[in-house]
Amino acid sequence: MKLKLALLAASMLTAAGPAAADLTFPMLSYRTGAYANNGIPFADGYHDYLTLVNERDGGIGGEKIRITECETAYNTEKGVECYESTKGEGALIYQPLSTGITYQIIPKATADGIAIHSMGYGRTSAADGKVFKWVFNYPGTYWDAASVMVKHIIDVEGGDVSGKTIALLYHNSAYGKEPIRTLEELSKKHGFKLQLLAVDHPGLEQKSQWLEIRRSRPDYVLMWGWGAMNPTAIQEAANVRYPMDHFIGVWWSGSENDVKQAGDRADGYKAVTFHGVGDDYPIYDDLKTHVTDKGLAAGAGDQLGTVLYNRGMYAAMLAVEAAKTAQEIHGTAAIDAAMMRDGMEALEITEEKMAALGLPGFGPAFSVSCADHGGPGIGMIQQWDAKAGEYTIITDQIEPDREVIGPLIEEDASAFAAEAGIEPRACE
């Protein structure tokens, strides 16, 4: 009996071992906890796109993709556990979808030589490729988002915001504190007054913050929220009758799950985004034939076409394109983590490429370089239409104010380099 059990255990262990030639894409997702309402659609989109590539194209350059999912619950300790348990299996790239976990694994992944792609989140100064060799955050950073939001406000106000008050309602964590530096600089430059309102994890308790907003009536409210904080904030804004079109969320506070709870009263709520909305893209036909109709959809399969599903898909698309680039550079299909990094650094996304992938005009065209890991930072403003139940993009692509952000990134990156003892590499 004991022998049989031992044999069974041994066979289970070997069966779980990786097939040697696969490309491993670990997924640090969260489908439980206070942030699950945002974590699920992103994880589904990421997973489905990789499944699509496997089913439709037979993998990347003939190499199948192996997805190992690990539940973090947006918790840094579990994130570390997930990182350690997946990195040994030949992980090519990490996309943890959590600024806290990103901060946590930046030093570890740098020491282990595995690339991190924190798409539009994580440490903003990682855009400085000279200091952060292994970390990428293209196509845009939090500071770009803050600048795009302020530019949009200036646009709406007819070019002048001096004397106005802009409040920042933020998640009291590394994530929420990220934009403060930039907004302080921007307030100096444009002469608006910045009001800071912190909301503690998990963000369900916001009565006092909204009382403050009702009392001081800031002209605009910007939100850096995530998970359960988003719908709560929008609900509270509706309760104090704050004008919704003066309430602008970052790209992580602009999904359907965030606004639906407040019903019609959320109509007009705005958020930044760096990619298209809706399911009106040719890729959704492919997804239907190769993934959903075959019953291979991740999760419940009910998130298709939502903002965060699209974003998860976009993240996976950028990772797959980087892997393709890496295969071209190194002339081998079986790439390792170091080659993947080279691919990410040489990544070029053009309109033609996106159109060929079935995502025409989905995101900005950009290219990554040795020094610039941050991309162009172009954003658009989307607005919630409660009657139609969908977001519509209401502006053209807005470019961030790199004059302000550039020096800030350099300052923060060099501070990190000094602290961690990193010699910035030379980039031609």
Place this chain on the structure above:
Amino acid sequence: MFYREAGDFKTSYSDDGQTFPIAFDRWRYYAVMAVAFLVIPFLINDYWEKSILMPFLVWSTVAIGLNILTGYCGQLSLGTGGFMAVGAYASYKLMTAFPELNIFFVVLLSGGITALVGVLFGLPSMRIKGFYLAVATLAAQFFLVWLFNKVPWFYNYSASGQITAPERSVFGILVTGPNAAPWATYLFALVILTGLAWVARNLTRGRVGRSWMAIRDMDIAAEIIGVNPLATKLSAFAVSSFYIGVGGALFFSVYLGAAEVGEAFGIDKSFLVLFMIIIGGLGSIFGSFAGAAFMVLLPVLLKNVLVGGLGWPTDLAAHLQMLIVGGLIVLFLILEPHGLAQLWRIAKEKLRLWPFPH
């Protein structure tokens, strides 16, 4: 048969008073120490270090700390997370302000600073008891987390409010930072834990520990027989906070390497440690280890079995894991309210008689 006093002759007072009076127990203890110090360092890898052994060592340190206060001295505290934060931020400030100071002393000094803060928040224990004291320490928890979030001096004015541990070494071997070898960090934490556990075990067997227990069992009676409640309670707060502070410093600098106060040291951590000592056994050093192992290792084990072994979806496994761990806690408390330590005690009693129980 093997586990018995018979035939083990004690010829001196110190033999008679030793921690493990039974020879078999003593040898078992030496064997555990030998495996921990001489075998595991050669087998350890990144995964075992970061996911299993470091959390176990750190949480054991913290659990011993809270067990001294709650288990031995009977003062209920919900401020553990906040005191861990004090340890973590103290070690961060010491590391960045005095780069040449050895990390070993940084950790111990952080414990010392936490002890001072603990005494400060222990002062209300003179006037209030039980649940009221729990509420007062809860205030400490929220105040400390708020403080470390609010005052930028504590995180050296970094933009994100995160603290990151710089690289520090002992005898030229890195023990903090991403490049530290797994065996080095493991041994560092193990040495500290072993030392602290040894001190704790002997403290609780001596005069100080007995006065703590006297206060716990009945404070008025203890006062009548000459135990000074002020000194006793405050010394319990100080020693307990010292352990928790050392645990917090290890948690931040050696285990995680970076931390954010709201997330890493929230109220859930206070409850986690409280569960550890309740499940492990109040007033038992072994119970602190057992409770830490139960609360830290069981979820990892379940995750590996359900997701890695059976291939279930991660969300289903995560929810089921909460159910199982929660269910087991309830089950344990119904079947054995005195915790795992009591099970161990019963097992030892049975072993003593085995194989002839009559």
